[in-house]
Amino acid sequence: MNSIIDRLxxxxxxxxxxxxxxxxxxxAIEREIQDKRDKFDEEMEQETQEKIQAIRSKLKEEMDRVLDEQRIxxxxxxxxLLKDFEANHTAYAKKILSHITEV
Incomplete structure (x- = not known):
């Protein structure tokens, strides 16, 4: 019996x-887990910022292209309009004058 008690x-x-x-x-394990979590967060933040920058860059290029097309x-x-005015400015002036004098 004593051996059982000793064993227990x-x-x-x-x-x-x-x-x-x-x-x-x-x-120590909690610190290790927190360090891994922090590293993961940093990597995700960096990856997210890189993706955001790529999207911004692509959108800027697209906007610049659209603006260039619009400028053209x-x-x-x-x-x-300038060619039309140069070719027809006398006719426009006569038409305006006739409208003014009709009243």
Whole structure:
């Protein structure tokens, strides 16, 4: 009977030692997990910023392209209006004058 009690006592002592060891390692494991989490967060932040920058760059290029196309179209329209005015300004002036004098 004494040997059973001694054996149970040994088991309890061993269990307490295992629990104490686990409790001692707990802060180090928590630190390791937090370090991994922080590293993951940093990597995700960097990756996100790179993707945002790529999207901004692509959008800027697209906007610049659209604006250039619009400038070309606007310039062509202005040139056509100027040519029309130069060719027909006398007729426009006569038409305006006739409208003014009709009243």
């Amino acid at each position: 006592s040994d088991i309890e002592t061993t269990a307490e030692a295992i629990v104490a060891h686990a409790e001692a390692q707990k802060p 179209r606007n310039r062509a329209t202005i040139d056509n």
